[in-house]
Amino acid sequence: MNLLDLFPAEDYRLQMRFERGSVAGFFAPTECHAELISQRRHWLQSAPQTYAALLPGGIPLLEETIKTAGGWQTGVEFAGLPDGTPCQRCLALGEVLEPDYLLLKPGDDGSFQLLGGCVCFPSSWTLAEKIGRPLEFIHGVVPGLNAQLGNQIHGFLNQIKPGLAWQRTNWGLSRSAELNQHPERALPRLAASVRLEEVWLRVEHQALVALPRNQGILFGIRIATHPLAELKKDPAVASRLSRALQTLPEDLARYKNLAAARSSIITLLKS
Numbered sequence: 001m002n003l004l005d006l007f008p009a010e011d012y013r014l015q016m017r018f019e020r021g022s023v024a025g026f027f028a029p030t031e032c033h034a035e036l037i038s039q040r041r042h043w044l045q046s047a048p049q050t051y052a053a054l055l056p057g058g059i060p061l062l063e064e065t066i067k068t069a070g071g072w073q074t075g076v077e078f079a080g081l082p083d084g085t086p087c088q089r090c091l092a093l094g095e096v097l098e099p100d101y102l103l104l105k106p107g108d109d110g111s112f113q114l115l116g117g118c119v120c121f122p123s124s125w126t127l128a129e130k131i132g133r134p135l136e137f138i139h140g141v142v143p144g145l146n147a148q149l150g151n152q153i154h155g156f157l158n159q160i161k162p163g164l165a166w167q168r169t170n171w172g173l174s175r176s177a178e179l180n181q182h183p184e185r186a187l188p189r190l191a192a193s194v195r196l197e198e199v200w201l202r203v204e205h206q207a208l209v210a211l212p213r214n215q216g217i218l219f220g221i222r223i224a225t226h227p228l229a230e231l232k233k234d235p236a237v238a239s240r241l242s243r244a245l246q247t248l249p250e251d252l253a254r255y256k257n258l259a260a261a262r263s264s265i266i267t268l269l270k271s
């Protein structure tokens, strides 16, 4: 992807920004398949309860996802997922797909609830604290998100048409290139003393896919990391990232773990 597209030529603001994409294209294996699958198996097999969850309401969504995936012709054999308990099938899907996946469906009050998924590569959040919760709760820790985008997100999820992947991105900065940034791992955090070689841009490529038979949503997340030292070689990208960092509201900077390091990183991008 063109990194310039991540940082619009404007002050930082929370935004939706969806693009249409192909579902098969989003979930298809990439050249990193073997490495990603090996990491996913490691986390899902060593700590399944940390990296996967499935509530009873999520079972039809899981089965619809597996069935739909059979038509993606990605070269990955979904039809061949082993029979087993719903939890075993949830884990098995997480071990063949490269992206993390989450399953949502509206509850009685109409709000979208998180009912299952596998998240091996979380960006500093835990599935355990989000499972069974409505999206408004899940987003509650992101300052200003529900107030600014809550209604738009709800409206969008309620009317998404099947057959397409509705794609968007989030970005963050991290002191680690690790894909799995589960809080339990206590990876190094950004600090004012950070050096250029210690900072990575972490991009979350997301896809929302309707599951029409069960009025559900499949939410896929792929992580890409880029060394800041590489990004800096493109002055246009470096300048747009600097502007985003300079204009990020303080509460969002704290949420994104950038409060202590942002002025140092702005200086690193300049010098």
Ligand code: HEM
Pocket: 014, 015, 016, 102, 104, 114, 124, 125, 126, 130, 135, 138, 139, 141, 142, 145, 149, 153, 156, 157, 170, 171, 172, 208, 219, 256
């Ligand atoms: C539909 C449109 C959506 C938009 C515009 C949106 C936007 C965002 C934004 C801006 C953030 C903050 C990320 C950052 O700046 O570092 C965020 C965090 C997050 N979002 Fe969403 N999101 C959407 C849908 C979803 C869905 C369907 C899920 C599924 C559960 C989800 C789960 C999360 C989680 C788990 C976090 C991290 C929260 C934490 O740090 O504890 N989002 N989202």
